[in-house]
Amino acid sequence: MIKAVIIVNISGKARIVKFYEDMSNDRKNDIISKIYKECVSRGDHSCNFIEDSKIWNDFKIIFRQYATLYIIFVVDEGENELAILDMIQVLVEVMDKSFQNVCELDLIFYPEKIYSLLEEIIIGGMVIDTNITEIWRNVKDVFDHDKKK
Incomplete structure (x- = not known):
């Protein structure tokens, strides 16, 4: 199960945050800050999976960097890392x-x-x-409507 989707810039400023678990804003901000620090501290040749994170027990952090953005998924142990990386690619496309x-x-x-x-x-x-x-077909009208304005 996915616990959170976070998109932050390279300065650590959260741009898109979606938590699928109820918690206080202070806790969310603390998690975002710590996850960001863990992701940027990884070397260029390191894996994009963080399994031993102390931020959120029993969860994995899976991320990709695209230009100036980090797209980060926090998932439980049952999720497949490669499937989540593929989902990140789908979101970006x-x-x-x-x-x-x-x-x-x-x-x-x-x-x-x-x-x-x-x-x-x-x-x-x-x-x-x-x-x-299918995703594009479902949201295309929203994007086309705004272009007409």
């Missing part, structure tokens, strides 16, 4: 398709669109769909 070369500014100015994309992929911490064509 759909964001690219949606924004024509997504950048950090798109996340800042259109967070509701990113959350819509996430809801097409994950609901309540469970993966719903990873088919890029």
Whole structure:
């Protein structure tokens, strides 16, 4: 099960945060800060999986860096790391398709669109769909409607 999806920039500023577990904002901010520090402290030749994290017991951190953004998933022990990396790639490809070369500014100015994309992929911490064509078909109207304005 997925516990959180976090997108932060290389300075550690959270741009998109979705927790699938109820907790206080202070706790969320603390988790985001610590996860970010763990991810950036990894060497370029290190694995993108962190299994021995002390931040959140019995959970794995799986992340990828794309340009100036870290896309981070916090998952339980039952999730497959490679499947989560594939899901991160699906999310990035759909964001690219949606924004024509997504950048950090798109996340800042259109967070509701990113959350819509996430809801097409994950609901309540469970993966719903990873088919890029289907996801795009379901959210295309939202993106096209805003372009007409």
